[in-house]
Amino acid sequence: MxxxxxxxxxxxxxxxxxxxxxxxxxxxxxxxxxxxxxxxxxxxxxxxxxxxxxxxxxxxxxxxxxxxxxxxxxxxxxxSNIDFLNLHTFFDALVLMYRVTTKLAAQYHRPADLLEIKARQSEFATAVANQDALAMIAANAALHSAIADAGRNPYFVAVFNRILDDGRRILRLYYQSYGDRLPQQFVDEHEEIIAAIAARDADLADRLARIHAEQIVEQIQRLFARKDRFDISL
Amino acid sequence: MxxxxxxxxxxxxxxxxxxxxxxxxxxxxxxxxxxxxxxxxxxxxxxxxxxxxxxxxxxxxxxxxxxxxxxxxxxxxxxSNIDFLNLHTFFDALVLMYRVTTKLAAQYHRPADLLEIKARQSEFATAVANQDALAMIAANAALHSAIADAGRNPYFVAVFNRILDDGRRILRLYYQSYGDRLPQQFVDEHEEIIAAIAARDADLADRLARIHAEQIVEQIQRLFARKDRFDISL
DNA sequence: GGGCAGTTTCTTGTCGACAAGAAAAATACA
DNA sequence: TGTATTTTTCTTGTCGACAAGAAACTGCCC
CATH class of the missing domain: 1.10.10.10 (Winged helix-like DNA-binding domain superfamily/Winged helix DNA-binding domain)
Structure with missing residues (x-):
């Protein structure tokens, strides 16, 4: 150990x-x-x-x-192990909770929440700029957790944090094997989402969150497809 | 104690x-x-x-x-206390999770799941017939928990069980003060939902679950409105 | 009589030790 | 040599006792 x-x-x-x-x-x-x-x-x-x-x-x-x-x-x-055979359950929950929490954040956030969210986004951007995968993964989870907090639904906050925890492990598993570029694209998408929340546009926040989530899912799926081809041992 | x-x-x-x-x-x-x-x-x-x-x-x-x-x-x-000031978060989560778990159950259930679900529904019907509020509340939670299990998404199962736990306390709080008729209507709605699951009709299951959940929410809201008028002390 | 400091009490947090189950190792036997 | 059985070891589950913090109580001073 x-x-x-x-x-x-x-x-x-x-x-x-x-x-x-x-x-x-x-x-x-x-x-x-x-x-x-x-x-x-x-x-x-x-x-x-x-x-x-x-x-x-x-x-x-x-x-x-x-x-x-x-x-x-x-x-x-x-x-505990990560259940790779049922990743689709993880994706389902991830997409739905990204949407719900972001939408609720647009509806219920308070000024202090926005400051917190922007601070996390700033950390995320810094990590991406530094190509620091570990920091980026943690900052991403912290950012979305802060968005969920702003939505003020303790049930959704609790599940979502569990989902984000598993996401941290899954992403880490990938990024520690492949030294890919870290996606600047996600920084931009985060900015759009935050703007929608600040504008209290719940529908837009929902749509953006959905697109964002589905792109993350798609990327993870591509990554694991590559992993299956090149790296059986994992 | x-x-x-x-x-x-x-x-x-x-x-x-x-x-x-x-x-x-x-x-x-x-x-x-x-x-x-x-x-x-x-x-x-x-x-x-x-x-x-x-x-x-x-x-x-x-x-x-x-x-x-x-x-x-x-x-x-x-x-721990029940947060009556933010009951709407409970309702939001309840409706969404009723829908999601029921829909997933329609998609992913296996034969053994249906047996389990029907057994719980049978217990629920018996409790309603006997006007046994405590048994009805527990059976209702067990039934929906079984439906969630059939949906096979551990994240949703986990939140939903927490929501159902809080629901048990909230319903108990009501039914112990007011000796109302227990709603035969819910037995029938459960039957419809189970039929939709068995037929693997995900959209219908979703619609029925939504109606069912919203009716439960509405009833709880009416109950608490009455409680506010007649029973300030709680 | 009211506020304040010291003391007591009460509950929790931590510790070291022992016992039970299960796996691993050692032994006996064919 | 392979297998069954006993023994050992190793980890966890439980216990009783002690210590620290905080509240409640006491007595004191004004």
Missing amino acids: AMQTPAPSTERKRGSGAKTVYELLRNDILDLVLPPGSPIDEVQLAEHFKMSRTPIREALVRLAGEGLIDTLPNRSTMV | AMQTPAPSTERKRGSGAKTVYELLRNDILDLVLPPGSPIDEVQLAEHFKMSRTPIREALVRLAGEGLIDTLPNRSTMV
């Missing part, structure tokens, strides 16, 4: 243990530092973070609740 | 502790045996279930992950 994040030295505040472990592990999973199938060892984590197994366990229970790790009773725990 | 479910006497199997506590607590919350705001005391639960605080804690972490309880750090834990 390759761990990226050595937890700091000094004593932690009470109550922060499980939270920090949760967040660090979560990021390592989503960035594929811990790829699917990686074994998760409680005692190893406890030693690594210099705390007892109890807060580790709490973090793992939470991650299991989000479907990011799988726990075999009385046996082992490991990072 | 009124507890409905005294956990049995004999020694439990290893690994079942947290699971049983989770399920029993969950049902008590959804049936409003533990209404919103009820304090959750770990030691009390530990005594009640005759186990240590550790498995109790795991169950609570899971429930918190589903948003059914709220934990104030270093302080208390209580059953």
Whole structure:
């Protein structure tokens, strides 16, 4: 188990243990530092973070609740797999939630939401300019998550964040194998979407979100088609 | 804290502790045996279930992950509130997910799914006939959850189950105050929907689900309007 | 009588240890 | 040598105890 994040030295505040472990592990999973199938060892984590197994366990229970790790009773725990055989369910959910959350954002956003959204878009543009795939993937998820927040529907926010999490893993899986150009096109599309939200044009936001989502789906499908041809091992 | 479910006497199997506590607590919350705001005391639960605080804690972490309880750090834990001020977000999500899951069920269901769905519908009809509100509410959620399962999209299944959970609490809140007739109409609408699924008519399933969902929304809104007039205290 | 500081109490967060299940390893046997 | 069985090991699930934070309470001073 390759761990990226050595937890700091000094004593932690009470109550922060499980939270920090949760967040660090979560990021390592989503960035594929811990790829699917990686074994998760409680005692190893406890030693690594210099705390007892109890807060580790709490973090793992939470991650299991989000479907990011799988726990075999009385046996082992490991990072959950990505279900490539049913990618279409992922695409269906992605397109629908892109549309719904963007439309709701156009209807219900407040001024502060727009600032947040634009900040995320700015980070996304910077990552694309720097050809930093990891940062771009995370910024993309953060941007759309911010749009969903502006829509103010907690149910949609919750699903969408799960979808975006899986999207982070899937995109990372591709971009770490192929050093493609990062798509400037998405930056422009984001700008259009944000403009539609700011104009409170719900129908336009819906249409743009749909086009944007379907293009992302199409790109992922092309990528995986290529992967199938050239890289069977994955 | 009124507890409905005294956990049995004999020694439990290893690994079942947290699971049983989770399920029993969950049902008590959804049936409003533990209404919103009820304090959750770990030691009390530990005594009640005759186990240590550790498995109790795991169950609570899971429930918190589903948003059914709220934990104030270093302080208390209580059953989460129902957000009546933003019921429209609940309605939006309910209608959309009714439609999507029913449509997908029409497309992707397998023979075994139909048996499961019909079994739930049968339980629902029985509950309506018996004027058993609690059983009807649970059966309704189970029926639609089964339909969602047949649609085979784990993202939609997950949100929808959360929506249905909240729906159980909201409906229970109403039906426990007003001893209304239970609606035979919903039994018939369910039958139509099931027929459309069986016929693999996705468009019809979508239309029927939408009508069904909107009628449920309308009824809940009427109920709460009455409640506002007659029963301010809630 | 009211506000404030110190103390008590109460709940949660963390810890180290032990026990149960299951896999892996070692042993016995054909 | 291959297979069944026992033993060992390894990981998880559970436990009881302790410590930290926060609220509630107490007594004090004005």
